[in-house]
Amino acid sequence: MIPNGDLSIDEGAIAPWSGRSLEYFDRLLDSAAKTFRFKTNVPFKKLPKKARDIILYGNADEQVHVRYRNRFNRIRSYWTDFEGVISWLERRREETDSEYARERYEQYFREVPCPPLQRGPAAA
Numbered sequence: 001m002i003p004n005g006d007l008s009i010d011e012g013a014i015a016p017w018s019g020r021s022l023e024y025f026d027r028l029l030d031s032a033a034k035t036f037r038f039k040t041n042v043p044f045k046k047l048p049k050k051a052r053d054i055i056l057y058g059n060a061d062e063q064v065h066v067r068y069r070n071r072f073n074r075i076r077s078y079w080t081d082f083e084g085v086i087s088w089l090e091r092r093r094e095e096t097d098s099e100y101a102r103e104r105y106e107q108y109f110r111e112v113p114c115p116p117l118q119r120g121p122a123a124a
Contacts, residue, residue: 001056001085001108005045009033013044014055014085016108023068029055031064032082058084 007013009029017025033040036059038051047055059082067077083091093105 002044006043008042008044009040009055016085016089016105027066027068028064028080028082031066035062035064035082054082054084056084056086058082058087 001015002013003015004013012018014025014029017029029040032038032054036051036054038047038054044052044055063079064082065077065079067075070076089105089108093102093109096102096105
């Protein structure tokens with residue numbers, strides 16, 4: 001889900017949402033950040049655990065208010081649940097009829113061992 005914890009949300013830390021309808025996910029994440037009080041411009045690994053959990057698993061207790069300017073320069077807004085990236089992936093995987101899409105979503109659920117830590121001369 002988060003291949004590089006040194007990246008911030010703004011820098012594309014959330015792999016499944018990178019390269020997708022970015023405006024939608026950007027607005028949703030910005031609204032979640034305001035609602036749940038976390039920053040999107042700090043490395044993901046430095047976010048408080050509560051914020052990381054909300055981003056990954058969502059929060060069913062409180063909706064987020066999304067406000068944006070559409071292509072006709074009109075302000076639009078709506079309230080929505082923030083389901084989190086893992087819940088979103090699970091839902092999309094189950095709802096799709098496309099084998100290709102299902103395989104694309106499932107790639108995020110594979111267990112892959114972490115690479116070994118790089119040790120410098122001082123650590124040897």
